[in-house]
Amino acid sequence: MNEKRSIIVLIFMLFLAMNACECMAQEIQQASGTIQITDMLGRQLTVPENISSVISTSPPSTILVYMLAPDKLAGWNFINNFNHTLMDENYQSLPVIGGWYGTQTGNYETMINMSPDIVIEGYTTDGEVQETINRRQEKFGSIPVVAIDGSIIFVTKSDPTIEYVGKLLDCKDQAEKLLEFRSSILTKINETVKDIPEDEKVRVYYAEGPTGLATDPSGSQHSQVIDICGGINVADCPLTPGNGMTQVSIEQVMNWNPEAIITSSPQFYKTVYSDPIWTSVEAVQNKRVYLAPQNPFCWIDRPQGPHLIIGTAWTAKMLYPDLFADMDLDSLTGEFYSEFFHYALEDSDLDMLLHPEAKITK
Known part of the structure; x- marks a missing residue:
């Protein structure tokens, strides 16, 4: 009996010692x-x-x-x-x-x-x-x-x-604001595009680089906004690992004949409507080439990151303006820049962002 009692006392003392060590470690950590x-x-x-x-x-x-x-x-x-x-x-x-x-x-x-x-x-x-x-x-x-x-x-x-x-x-409150902003946009897009019949989805080409003859196919991190927004990425080409930007020919683009082109290249946008090799492409003929906002970071790609949520809203609006007629892109952009880029946009800033073509084509 005495032996059993001694063992119990010993265990209890070890427990107290371990607990004391843990408390001491926490105190040392807090002190440092x-x-x-x-x-x-x-x-x-x-x-x-x-x-x-x-x-x-x-x-x-x-x-x-x-x-x-x-x-x-x-x-x-x-x-x-x-x-x-x-x-x-x-x-x-x-x-x-x-x-x-x-x-x-x-x-x-x-x-x-x-x-x-x-x-x-x-x-x-x-x-x-x-x-x-x-x-x-x-x-x-x-x-x-x-x-x-x-x-x-x-x-x-x-x-x-x-x-x-x-x-x-x-900064949990700020993170929650961003999560709510993201959720509202993604929910709106998902609910709007989910019922679009396959044959009514917009065929889209993502033009990269100064010539527009580099691209990324569906499934790439670089062209993800097209997939999210219910577009059909027409690029039938391999996905280049790593940095992407698969090189294609104008003949391939002409064969894919996209209804809309989105681009992150001001150089390409500046010349696409006057370059004769692009004139037979449907998107060019119908003036449906869209230059993504760039300032201070490109909205749709390079770099990727949490800011692409505003570019996703922009893409949805460009591809399906009628379906997203009630999406107030001016208001969303002002809110996004104020809350997450910590910058109050002037009206001229907003115009420059959402209508960059006016400055580039002058």
């Missing part, structure tokens, strides 16, 4: 201003309790940080230069630090010298994800590398990542 988190790959990390400086290794996650917590963003992977950039000067003047995306290769020393609280690694073209994260963490040393899900590049799949980063950066 750090917390334990689990990233989206399931890795356990110690990060500052109050994260105030963040860099990301590729544009999709950088743009997400900008949309949710702009004052915590320490630098851009790239920035487009416009005569009048639709971005507050405080954010526009952040340093350009590069990164790993497309054909770009980042510089660890540049980023380490900025002493960020954390580095966010999301979508990558720099090898297999787990291997990439391990390599990044080794190179960044004591700076925590937080992995987020690569689905941030897909318009319809990025809700969990938005929620996670909202919690990570203590």
Whole structure:
């Protein structure tokens, strides 16, 4: 009996000791201003309790940080230069630090010298994800590398990542606003296009590059807005892995004969109506070539990211203007820029965004 009682007492003392150690560890952690988190790959990390400086290794996650917590963003992977950039000067003047995306290769020393609280690694073209994260963490040393899900590049799949980063950066209310904005647009589009008969769907070509003779077929991350908005992507060509942009010939485009063309290239848009090789294409004949808004980031592609939700609304409106007659794109754009790009648009800004052809064709 005494032996059994001794064992019980010993177990109880061990429990108290373990609990005391755990409490002490928590107190030490709190005193040092750090917390334990689990990233989206399931890795356990110690990060500052109050994260105030963040860099990301590729544009999709950088743009997400900008949309949710702009004052915590320490630098851009790239920035487009416009005569009048639709971005507050405080954010526009952040340093350009590069990164790993497309054909770009980042510089660890540049980023380490900025002493960020954390580095966010999301979508990558720099090898297999787990291997990439391990390599990044080794190179960044004591700076925590937080992995987020690569689905941030897909318009319809990025809700969990938005929620996670909202919690990570203590901006859950802003993340919820973005989720609600996304949901309202995607629900409207889905309910509107789901019943369009196959033979009434608009045949669309995505023209990339200055000649318009590069494209991405259905299923590509680069042409996803066409699929989401109920268009038929006419490009019957291989999907080029990685950076996309499969080269095609004008003869192929003429054979596909799209009803509408969307493009992200101002150079192509400037010449398409006057270039004789395009004159026999139905979309050109009917003046249905649409240039996506570009400022401060292209709305439909390159970079991918959470901002493409406004480009999805734009695409739906361009492809099916009658079906989306009640979609107020001016109002949606003003709301989006105010809430998520942190910039109040003037009427002239709105006109420049939604009618870029007026300036380009002058």
